[in-house]
Amino acid sequence: MNRHLLSVADLGAEGIEEVLRVTDSFVEVSARTIPKVPALRGRTVVSLFYEDSTRTRLSFETAARRLSADVMNFSVSSSSVSKGEGLRDTVETIDAMGVDALVVRHRAAGVPRQVAGWVGASVVNAGDGAHEHPTQALLDCYTVRQRRGSIEGLRVAVVGDVRHSRVARSGVLAFAALGAEVTVVAPPTLLPPSLAGWPAAVSHDLDAVLAKADVAYLLRMQSERTTEALVPSLREYTAGYGLTARRAALLPDGALVMHPGPLNRGVEIAAEVADLPGSVITAQVANGVAVRMAVLYLLLGSSPR
């Protein structure tokens, strides 16, 4: 593995496979009575979150603790950032304390890559604007493989606000790298302006795609998209692109329903659909800890400071 995890593209198919292999052993660790191993004892992991995110931050911190790393938590509201300190000064200050990994979440695309240029620590992208969220894609791949054995040849539909979604950017790359046939499904206004170079097909007909899908991956739909004239209303969005109970019935047997959370029940996904047997949304969260243990272990475990 490289020194940093900034994009799924940095990993390639082999790198993804390696993370998933190591994740297997950490899933086993997580099932123990005392789910803790000494792999990163004496190492320090800092979670540097410039954007609110309870679930991703807790998942990373839990992963680091289960590896016996020391964990520091930097959140913007209680920090020098609110006193006007610049991004570079903040990360260089933290880096100077001798930390091994910085887990960075920021509302602006590219910040983890900028940070990686300034520090000696390894940088893990925990979500940067509309760019990428690589560990989400890794845990999604792990979850699909857990349920379906292999991703090769599976038909994956990524549905919703692809334009603004870091989950979609990482997910499309990861699923395709492992051999899935990926289709993005959205109104044209919620697709990126260009899909050149994306390993994905495009559709605006969700019913037709679902009828042949092995995985229906719903993206979070935010109400502010209506004020940006991207969709007329959430009601119209749901009618065209929501996974309603009627649409869920179109899915073949054994198809999986996935969502990165938090759910907008009744918008991109009907309340009852989220609780169907094919829904693996809770498993995604559970696997998130093991996948992040694997990432931190692969970045830090083998190389001394």
Next chain:
Amino acid sequence: MSAPVAVRGGTVVDAGGSRRADVVVDGDRVAAVGPDLEVPAGAVVLDAGGCLVAPGLVDLHAHLREPGAEESETVETGSRAAALGGYTAVVAMPNTDPPVDSAAVVRHVQRLGAAALCQVAVAGAITVGRAGRQLAPLAELAGAGVRLFTDDGAGVQDARLMRRAMEYATALGVTLAQHCEDGALAAGAAMHEGEWSSRLGLPGMPAEAEELMVARDLALARLTGARLHLLHLSTAGSVDLVARAKAAGQVAVTAEVAPHHLVLTDAAVASYDAVFKVNPPLRPAADVAALRAALAAGVVDAVATDHAPHPPEAKELPFEQAPPGMLGLETALAVCLTELDLPAERVLALLSWQPAAIAGLAGPGGHGGPVAPGGPAHLCVVDPAEAWVVDARALASRSRNSPWAGRRLTGRVRHTLYRGEPVVVDGRATR
């Protein structure tokens, strides 16, 4: 009176052509031009062996940041950067703080420019506060010496207001220059909208945001008869519109492009290094090719730097939040000589006498040549064969945001004479 200067052994290049000639300067005037001239007693001798000796360069588009953002640049540091780049005149953009929308601010910048290492021509705002709502006092500003008006940084969005500005300007004999960008289509954008913005998750502005305003202003210039100058064109569609307008005639339009748009593409943004954030944004390779073709075909009249200094802390913000802009004064000529497939004489036309005419700085006693006895001694002496590597830390600008840092360029300014004074000698500023 300063000592005479003899520029020896070079090839003089101006609008009249090129010839091997020495140039002798006495005071602020050229005293003699010819082969193997006798060096006057007490003269400072500048070696121009292997060099082109051209009229000083003229930049139509420089942000000198003073007053208001002296942490980025000052008239002094910006003019030193200009002199090192071979410029003897720059047009200072009016998006200062306060903006140049009153004669008092014009005179303030002119006073600062009096001690500068090149002439500082002050551009005025088209609208009060560059806010796009009310006409600035164009006649008062013209009376103070302003020849070029622009709200650069933003385009004048209101078509009616732009029409009135053009009509009013025709009586003043001045030129209106537009930063072409439809504000609604470009809102929130950090780069060009396309393959790279889609991949990088950055909000983009489409080429059409620029082209819509180019088309609108060409129509308004036709309607009003005003002289229109289009700033930093960056798309194939824009230069195509200009080519058609020029071919059809009946519109007094000139256009400039910036060196970075002639070389760099939006792929550079993949680094998320905000040094590559600029407005208009870097475009795909097809646009770069179209701009080069437009230069070669004479559709574009000038290369202008859009020199836009920003301090490091501003360029270390997240890409979406960082201010747009790149340094250019110290590298423009070298970039053009290195990267463009144009003869040096054409490059010098695009950087010297053609922009001098657009800026209203040409003519007897002005800039852009010709290099002839009795003319003003504004000279750029450039060695087209000298290779060098751009070191951002060594730039004279107060800022460091050069997209050319680390790049090897061929062609370096050896000497610059402004009003007869050798302000740059052997690549170093003398003050």
